[in-house]
Amino acid sequence: MHIGIVIPTFNERENLPILLERLLSSLTPIFETSIVIVDDNSPDGTGEIAERYASQHSGITVVHRAKPMGLGSAILTGLRKLREIKVKVTVQMDADLSHRPEDIPQLIEGIKEGHNVAVGSRYIEGGRIVGWGFWRKAVSRTANFLAHLVLGIKIRDVTTGFKAYDETAVNILLNSHIESSGFSFQVESLYILSKKGLRICEKPITFVNRERGYSKLGLRDFIKFLTSILSLRARGVS
Ligand SMILES: Nc1nc2c(ncn2[C@@H]2O[C@H](COP(=O)(O)OP(=O)(O)O)[C@@H](O)[C@H]2O)c(=O)[nH]1
Numbered sequence: 001m002h003i004g005i006v007i008p009t010f011n012e013r014e015n016l017p018i019l020l021e022r023l024l025s026s027l028t029p030i031f032e033t034s035i036v037i038v039d040d041n042s043p044d045g046t047g048e049i050a051e052r053y054a055s056q057h058s059g060i061t062v063v064h065r066a067k068p069m070g071l072g073s074a075i076l077t078g079l080r081k082l083r084e085i086k087v088k089v090t091v092q093m094d095a096d097l098s099h100r101p102e103d104i105p106q107l108i109e110g111i112k113e114g115h116n117v118a119v120g121s122r123y124i125e126g127g128r129i130v131g132w133g134f135w136r137k138a139v140s141r142t143a144n145f146l147a148h149l150v151l152g153i154k155i156r157d158v159t160t161g162f163k164a165y166d167e168t169a170v171n172i173l174l175n176s177h178i179e180s181s182g183f184s185f186q187v188e189s190l191y192i193l194s195k196k197g198l199r200i201c202e203k204p205i206t207f208v209n210r211e212r213g214y215s216k217l218g219l220r221d222f223i224k225f226l227t228s229i230l231s232l233r234a235r236g237v238s
């Protein structure tokens with residue numbers, strides 16, 4: 001099976017090489033794998049590191065964008081690129097080693113079972129978070145609680161950035177009007193896919209807090225998340 005992986009990067013120079021090595025060694029023996037890195041002109045040189053890998057591995061492509069345009073829009077750019085090369089399943093994952101390559105096969109399994117989307121979940125049985133303190137956990141739990149309350153979404157982990165999509169799900173995302181360019185993409189995309197009646201499953205993952213680099217998630221993103229769920233509730237999905 002031909003699988004695609006989209007990795008958004010902004011200032012991940014210490015993490016990206018480790019992630020790529022781990023992906024290459026664990027996935028290429030099992031799947032035909034195409035990796036697309038979407039880098040937003042990272043000042044720390046992540047884009048050049050990505051280019052070096054792309055020149056050595058035919059399965060790796062880099063899309064360079066001129067400036068930081070947000071996680072959500074980076075993922076859509078990567079999904080479009082992977083659709084052009086006709087992958088069967090597309091996985092989105094972060095570059096900061098929070099998402100483990102060894103959890104990818106069970107996301108793929110979720111798609112093989114007949115689901116359109118497999119969500120890598122921290123909040124179902126078997127899911128774990130390693131390295132987050134009380135406050136970070138509380139913020140994530142609150143965001144999920146509010147999304148359930150306001151949008152009525154049944155998925156336990158709506159803020160995860162680790163997911164697999166089949167071709168139907170990718171086509172819906174690329175044809176939808178998605179307002180979130182940043183982190184609230186995670187909830188907006190799942191809301192659209194569930195409203196369109198797609199089959200969505202959750203598979204447990206172990207999320208490991210980043211050890212290198214810094215998180216780009218800030219208070220502004222949390223506020224944007226709140227306004228996004230309210231606006232989604234008000235406008236619905238056409
Ligand atoms: N291309 C791109 N990647 C981004 C942007 N913002 C965040 N990322 C990447 O998205 C992923 C998740 O971001 P991160 O800061 O780890 O968020 P957190 O895990 O929620 O703290 C990482 O791979 C980041 O490098 C952006 O504006 N553009």
Ligand SMILES: [Mg+2]
Nearest residue numbers: 094096098210
């Ligand atoms: Mg992170």
